[in-house]
Amino acid sequence: MPPGDTGNGRGQPRGGPDEAGPEAGARRRTRSVLRASWWSGRAGALAAWAKAFHAGLETRFPVITRLVDRMLSVNIFDSATRLAAQCFLTAIPLIFVIAAYAPTAVRDQLVGSVSAVFGLSGASKAQLEQAFSPTSNELKQATGVVGGLMVLLSATAVSRAMQRLCKRAWQIPRAGTKIAPWRWVAWIGLWLGVLVMQEPLRKGFGLGAWLGVPLTLVTLTSLWWWTQHLLLGGLIGWRPLLPGAVITAIASTCLSLTAHFYMPRALNRALTEYGSAGSVFVLLSWLIVVCVAVAIGISVGAVLAQEPFLAHRLGTPTSSPGGAVRR
Template identity: 30%
Template sequence: MEHRRRGLRRAWQWLGAHTLLDRGRELELLHRAMGFATLALVTLAPLLIVVAAADPLVRGGFASWLADGMGVSGQSARVLTDIVSPPRNVIGTTGVWSGILLAVFGVSFAGSVQNAYERIWHLAPGPWHRVWRQVTWLVVLIAYLYQEVQTRNAVHGNLRIGLSALSGVLFFWWGQRFLLGAQVRWRTLLPGAIATITGLAGLRAFSYLVFTPLIVTNALSYGTVGIVLVVESWLIGVGFVVYGGALFGRWFCDHHWMAGSEGHLSHRARRRPS
């Protein structure tokens, strides 16, 4: 029995799961996920509503983007569309200053994601004038979400799953590298990108099984507020996966791929004075 305990203890230490849990507490993962959901709903969603309303292909607007991301369909998707869809004249009523404010709010969302990545990799915050990285990341994020929605009707089955997985890995792989100012090696960031997409796939399956019936139930019981609560809960899950995937990638490299955090840094980061 004692031999088994020592074996389990050595296996636990080799796995390093306790380190992953400690890093999650240090990052305040759940708290950051809730902040991610709040910022996404308050700052990113209005920008996506305007962008989706300007879609020349007219595929249902922001509600179709949201339903596709959550993986809901049928009556739940229709309920979501009826409640979330903005007025048809949203583009005409959005002035220049309103558009600028929406863009600024979206950049603040990108800044929060950048800050979380910097905390995960223990890097100093980037200077304020690098806000262009946040703007570029935000534009690519919108393009990524747009192509995800557009391929829903153009591509089906395993082909769409493969295309979605590939584009997702590429986006989150590039996104970390870009927001971190190329201070972390490409190969070091790949496990986190794969973990993020794997987690999002699991969240999509969970959403299909749990949130699909819950949307209809909450719509009947609580109306619009009930739908917003479901969407906010899903966004918390997205934030948890996005940050947790990057954190898992860092932990995996530390314990099972590379020795020492110094091996993660690029030559550009090493040349910078501390």
């Protein structure tokens, strides 16, 4: 066969002119991309790479990878949004109940405390005072004792949402871990009592913010410590719950200080431009931010308490009630 003859007698490469050169390679690649097998292979390769990358990170940075895994399992933003929505839906009926039945001194104290928490002034504070203003007997008759009790019972939806968050953070399964319902009511009652005392607490009982800020931090640490223990039904000991309480209290205190600079301006502007609907949006947005901080703080505390360095010092159990092994 003469040189250059590839078998077709015309000097063309075997297989025809359509299968030679860079254009043919491009066409073959295009046909491959259109096949489901090609995409399946690529997805498998990407999944294998992701697993190897995760394993490498877990070896080098075990705490960080466990934190990320816990955040994903808790579903931080979904849990926080649900919790914020429940808080908001609970707050409005409670305002009417308190306005109808609470003594004047309690109403005035609550107005001052809410104003102290958010730093309210101007139109937003005036609207709050109007909501808690003394009411006639018509509102009491419309609300009724039974209606007030139903509002308090429905408020336990917030307790249940917080309980689910704590269980997810500590990887406690739902099956076999029932919690007594009275804990939901007790949690709501204590938080209402603490809310009423926020004004004197933040002012350091008249001595100033230099005492008020540390007192607020200590109070919130105690509250979040007790919250986890109460809503988990004592399934986790006191000491392992302390890191989450401290982290959540620090985050809550920082957000509370930030609220004094943001909330008054935002609420007054929203009331001026959009009316009450604007204030609803601002309050709900701020509640979501606070609940995200709470969800992150409790989850991070749970992971840190299960790390070997702290686990044997805090007495953290190696497995959750129900058999879910903690890493």
